[in-house]
Amino acid sequence: MSRTTQGTPAVPGPASPPGGPAAAAGPEEARAAFRAGSTAPTSGWAPGCTQVNIISVPRDWAYDVLLFCQRNPRPCPVLDVTDPGETSTVLAPGADLRTDLPAYRVWEDGELVEEPEEVTGRWRNDLVTFLIGCSFTFEWALAGAGVPLRHLEQERNVPMYVTDRPCRPAGQMHGPMVVSMRPVPEELVGTAARITGRMPAVHGAPVHSGDPSRIGIADLGSPDFGDAVDARPGDVPVFWACGVTPQAAVMASRPPFAITHAPGRMFITDVRDERYLVP
Amino acid sequence: MSRTTQGTPAVPGPASPPGGPAAAAGPEEARAAFRAGSTAPTSGWAPGCTQVNIISVPRDWAYDVLLFCQRNPRPCPVLDVTDPGETSTVLAPGADLRTDLPAYRVWEDGELVEEPEEVTGRWRNDLVTFLIGCSFTFEWALAGAGVPLRHLEQERNVPMYVTDRPCRPAGQMHGPMVVSMRPVPEELVGTAARITGRMPAVHGAPVHSGDPSRIGIADLGSPDFGDAVDARPGDVPVFWACGVTPQAAVMASRPPFAITHAPGRMFITDVRDERYLVP
Incomplete structure (x- = not known):
């Protein structure tokens, strides 16, 4: 596995959101900032709202990814799975999974080929997106x-x-x-x-x-x-x-195409963190 | 939905295992008794060992079943999924999923067609088996x-x-x-x-x-x-x-073929119940 495709994302940035706490108030505001071009890590943004790892694969790989997650629930707890081509999720109705993350990684045959700010141009109608729990x-x-x-x-x-x-x-x-x-x-x-x-x-x-x-x-x-x-x-x-485990599996398993979040640049949902606490 | 295919299983039996507590000591002994022909409900057998709901579907339905379970985790918590054709599970190595339950239900196009004591003759090499948590x-x-x-x-x-x-x-x-x-x-x-x-x-x-x-x-x-x-x-x-929810979905969704446990006649695993308690 090449270390050169694994390092810190090429998009650097501070751990706290620009503009102070007010700018980080809600998940919609956070997603709007990322949609507008911010590539900052999401830690500290929209406090109290659940952030998730993202991996999108073609439909013919979706069963193996879903089963991989089921068999490895500690690193890969699945919080939602979209229908093929769908660009939104029940965890954040109205959000766009193609634009609302700070940065993405595009993979071809297990190789990192691009780290864009949005993936509208790379989207495919057969992509199934997995939203996976995050230690944040x-x-x-x-x-x-x-x-x-x-x-x-x-x-x-x-x-x-x-x-x-x-x-x-x-x-x-x-x-x-x-x-x-x-x-x-x-x-x-x-x-x-x-x-x-x-x-x-x-x-x-x-x-x-x-x-x-x-x-x-x-x-x-x-x-x-x-x-x-x-x-x-x-x-x-x-x-x-860690929810980056599916990215390591993409590198090892080499599906023809995949899109993931860039490490530390998560998707911010509307769901409150407390929902995932067993009382 | 026809009530006639939904009632109490045709195989009646007492709620407690024959032979008293000693006969119910371990999961292997319990499975051996069912393999030998007992059709009793499993409640009270192998106390402390996790009992699970079973549903087997052809591989081309497996993604929809797995995704259905992921999207409905309260009724359908998945504890294991086998590879196609596999007749054992990591939850009970050495057990045979075709014979070690007290009674099964065989479904064709969503209709209950048979309630046999074992399904060796009905088995197919493309069957994927889902083991789903049970309130027992x-x-x-x-x-x-x-x-x-x-x-x-x-x-x-x-x-x-x-x-x-x-x-x-x-x-x-x-x-x-x-x-x-x-x-x-x-x-x-x-x-x-x-x-x-x-x-x-x-x-x-x-x-x-x-x-x-x-x-x-x-x-x-x-x-x-x-x-x-x-x-x-x-x-x-x-x-x-309840883990019988996938059976209701089979009735409603009509896959060409499915095998399930008979209600109350579960598969007894080697796993201790405590494993599923969040501390």
């Missing part, structure tokens, strides 16, 4: 419980790593699990696991904490997606299954 | 919290009803939501909702409690599947989404 959704719950979020403190995209853990394959779809990492003070690791464990629709409890080499990560300083984040003394690296 | 899984948790289970007290199959609530359709698959009903003492309805809400993989919290006519049920005494159950004074009818 549980960050409000972590913050509320006093678990510090180092990547937000440092105004960076969360770091993501390809592991050596294979996903359970489905038809033509196969690939390794991708994880996001957050440094957590050792005494709060249990709290973080308990809180996120109550949100199985957005990756649930961590899949690993501690030594990164145990899951095939050689260097925390060189994430495969996103930005490296500095740990503080006493922090332990905690790893959650 | 949360009954141990209800009992543990002091919520009485009237159908078990009365040694009956749980009653199930077709509602007037349509599921969200998916391709060719459409149909109404089916619910199971348990009479619950009024002061315990909140407890029952809280406990089952923590088990979203096995239908989660109730979809309704109280007046049955609000969800299109005319007469609690005439269930569409299973047995009528007597309420005690002070009981409130509480309704949970």
